[in-house]
Amino acid sequence: MQSVRERFVDRNESWGGRRRARRWDWLVEVFPDLDQMSVIDLGGDAATWTQSPLHPKQVHVVNIDVPPAEVPDWITVDQGDACALPAEIASRRYDLVFSNSVIEHVGGHERRLRFAESVHKLAPAHWVQTPYRYFPVEPHWIAPGMQFLPVRARAALARRWPLAHVRSADLHDALTGVLWTELLDRSQMRYYFPGAELLSERLAGLTKSLIAVKRS
Structure with missing residues (x-):
């Protein structure tokens, strides 16, 4: 992907x-x-x-x-x-x-x-x-509607979404990316x-x- x-x-x-x-x-x-x-x-x-x-x-x-x-x-x-x-x-x-x-x-x-x-x-x-x-479409992850989700849901999606620019290593890493966007x-x-x-x-x-x- x-x-x-x-x-x-x-x-x-x-x-x-x-x-x-x-x-x-x-x-x-x-x-x-x-x-x-x-x-x-x-x-x-x-x-x-x-x-x-x-x-x-x-x-x-x-x-x-x-x-x-x-x-x-x-x-x-x-x-x-x-x-x-x-x-x-x-x-x-x-x-x-x-x-x-x-x-x-x-x-x-x-x-x-x-x-x-x-x-x-x-x-x-x-x-x-x-x-x-x-x-x-959220442009950093190329994920439809991602920016409107709760933080935890965004982080969970960031960990698994295949079109992310950089894949998150773990939940903390995913939360960092989400909270800084x-x-x-x-x-x-x-x-x-x-x-x-x-x-x-x-x-x-x-x-x-x-x-x-x-x-x-």
């Missing part, structure tokens, strides 16, 4: 990969001068940018994971918490803050507020994407990004993800 997930979601040539490519085209349409911009990517990875058809003048990736050993000279990668940035990063300014499917994983309302504060302080423009809570709705995104335009990425007429966009 993992090969099924890869074929439909994970690979660049998969259905999911084509959706990501269309989202990238949308980003360039909204920010046509992206190749001249300095960008900070909160919670992303260098591969997103090295595999893109067009790259900004400079990209700074900040992620809690250990940085890769080698990246192109136009990319900087630092280990850090986007909700509590080190002073040397928080004091910098960029043209654009980019974040893809991160805010739903930072850990509760207070942490999402801190994340949004980082977005607002770092640049005059932003592109913050997150899966939409009320799309009928909180899908957001429109009201929440408008609250965290009040000056932004809220775009809807649709699938079969239904909103699949939300993108808070602020043009400088």
Whole structure:
């Protein structure tokens, strides 16, 4: 079943990969001068940018994971918490803050507020994407309606669901994954990004993800 997930979601040539490519085209349409911009990517990875058809003048990736050993000279990668940035990063300014499917994983309302504060302080423009809570399929496990189940039921499903991105080793591991995944709705995104335009990425007429966009 993992090969099924890869074929439909994970690979660049998969259905999911084509959706990501269309989202990238949308980003360039909204920010046509992206190749001249300095960008900070909160919670992303260098591969997103090295595999893109067009790259900004400079990209700074900040992620809690250990940085890769080698990246192109136009990319900087630092280990850090986007909700509590080190002073040397928080004091910098960029043209654009980019974040893809991160805010739903930072850990509760207070942490999402801190994340949004980082977005607002770092640049005059932003592109913050997150899966939409009320799309009928939970996107991390590719499981219909999973986000509406009680926590224990979600964890039990996470342990056994064959299309999960990473299989849980035990119940505690499954609970960790479930509790660190909180899908957001429109009201929440408008609250965290009040000056932004809220775009809807649709699938079969239904909103699949939300993108808070602020043009400088």
